[in-house]
Amino acid sequence: MSRDPARALGAAWARARSPLLLALPVVLGAGAVAAGLGVWRIERANARIAAIESGHDLPVSADAPKPLLLARILQLARRGAIEEAEGLIDALADEGEPGLVARARYGLANARLRRAFAHIERGELDPAGPLINLARQDYRRALQLRPGFWDAKFNLDVASRLIRDFPEFDREIGDELKAEPKKIWTDIPGQPRGAP
Amino acid sequence: MRRTLCLIACLIAAPAAAQVRAVEVRTPRPFGYFLGDLVQATVEIDVDPGFVLQAASLPSPGPVAYWLDLRAVERETAGTRQRLRLTYQTFYAAIDARSLEVPGFPLVLASDDRHGSTTATVQVPAWSLGLSPLREVQPPRRADPADYLRPDGSGPRLRSEPMRTVSLALAALALAALGLLARDRAWWPFRARPSRAFAGPARRLAVLARGPQTDETYRAGLTALHRGLDAAAGQRLLADDLAAFLARHTAYRGQQDGLDSFFAASRLAFFGGATGDARAQLPLAEVAATARRLAAAERAA
Incomplete structure (x- = not known):
């Protein structure tokens, strides 16, 4: 009696063995081809990164592999196309790879600072101020993502010597709503206040 | 401090x-x-x-x-x-x-x-x-202020090694699985596998059934299946031995009807001298189907 389930199982295995053996190489082969396709895609992205780094102007879509996106952002930052690079950083920051995002922010901050230097050299101090502050924010974000990023520390130091922080002013910064609760309520119209 | x-x-x-x-x-x-x-x-x-x-x-x-x-x-x-x-x-x-x-x-x-x-x-x-x-309080003077900055640097490349390893491992496994499949189906280089007596005849019959139909090919097809049955039984198998063969090899019991009509057609073709009648009674395609089922039963045995 106890042999019957074992025998049934054995018979089922014997029946299933041949179709399984037919499916196995197909499935494994498909997996190998898919992985090979992945390798090809990676190699192609690496080739494009190399092309971008050697100065070719290749547009990159937002869903491209992250290192390719970073290479494009750095290229745009080198050329001073800050606005275009900013748009791509959001796509890069969507998925958490802090090292890459830190490098992109650093590149962008460098571009801003170089633009600010150009303004200062022409004697235009007004447009330079906001650029320096934005650059400092980007360096700070890069350091928040990667505290051991020494180049970002160095350049943040350079930018911070152009515009110092003033603690007294800083405390005023912030968009907290400083309204008294009473005042808010009186602004609401049509309070019946118990009248019929 | x-x-x-x-x-x-x-x-x-x-x-x-x-x-x-x-x-x-x-x-x-x-x-x-x-x-x-x-x-x-x-x-x-x-x-x-x-x-x-x-x-x-x-x-x-x-x-x-x-x-x-x-x-x-x-x-x-x-x-x-x-x-x-x-x-x-x-x-x-x-x-x-x-x-x-x-x-x-x-x-x-x-x-x-x-x-x-x-x-x-x-x-x-x-x-x-x-x-x-x-940094020092007063760094040395530079002509271009951008020279005070550290360079932008470059990002990393994508790593293809892990994916390459996966691909190669899967390819190797697929090859091994293909080998197992070839052994199971008695494909090359496992053609001469004794425990796959019907694999060869089934292949031969499939080829013949697809080709032009003549009396010659019909008799060749029947002979191929006879050789397969002989190999499976370990001796020359005639119509009268079929019951004893099926009693010994229970895996082929489900194919009794097909084997009965095969032996009837074979008798007609080889001993009755009426290959045409035999072909009408049991076309080569059906013989091929019987052989295929026998091969499948053999693999599942």
Whole structure:
């Protein structure tokens, strides 16, 4: 009696063995081809990164592999196309790879600072101020993502010597709503206040 | 400054003093930090038994001062000792080495018992942090101000090695599985496998059934299946031996009808001299189908 389930199982295995053996190489082969396709895609992205780094102007879509996106952002930052690079950083920051995002922010901050230097050299101090502050924010974000990023520390130091922080002013910064609760309520119209 | 920062707050508030014995802030070193560095600080609070830190009173990560961020707060309890591990990040761009004060903050300790809950407030003292400059006060003069900056650098490349390994491993496994399949189906190089007597005849019949139909090919097809049956039985198998063969090889019992009509057609073709009638009775395609089923039954045996 106890042999019957074992025998049934054995018979089922014997029946299933041949179709399984037919499916196995197909499935494994498909997996190998898919992985090979992945390798090809990676190699192609690496080739494009190399092309971008050697100065070719290749547009990159937002869903491209992250290192390719970073290479494009750095290229745009080198050329001073800050606005275009900013748009791509959001796509890069969507998925958490802090090292890459830190490098992109650093590149962008460098571009801003170089633009600010150009303004200062022409004697235009007004447009330079906001650029320096934005650059400092980007360096700070890069350091928040990667505290051991020494180049970002160095350049943040350079930018911070152009515009110092003033603690007294800083405390005023912030968009907290400083309204008294009473005042808010009186602004609401049509309070019946118990009248019929 | 002292070598290790160790500030013990004398607690004046009378009710709290009864429950909190000591507050201490420790750092691995209170000096020598550059901008962007992480600063670890441990707050240790010795309390009466039963008191624990209230989670809502813990400082929340975020900016503490214009030059300082609080990044992480971890809480530990070791007996009557409540420990807070704080991770700060300083962004102070120092020109000369200087000490800045890290602000203190209040904490609430609570103890719940049968009579209700008792709370005690404790003030974590401010402590000072020594910050160092990263560059000289006056760097050497450069013609282009952009030369003061460190270069942009470049990002990493994608790594293809892991995916390549996976691909090669899968390809090797697929090849091995193909070998197993070839052995199971008696394909090349396992053609001569004795336990696959019907695989060869089934293949031959499939080829013949697809080709032009003549008496010659029909008889060749029948002969192929006869040779397969002979190999499976281990002897020359005639129509009369079929019952005994099926009794010995139970796997082929389901094919009895097909084998019966095969032997009938074979008798007609080889001994009745009426190959045409045999072909009408049992076309070669059906013989091929019988052989295929026999091969499948053989694989499942």
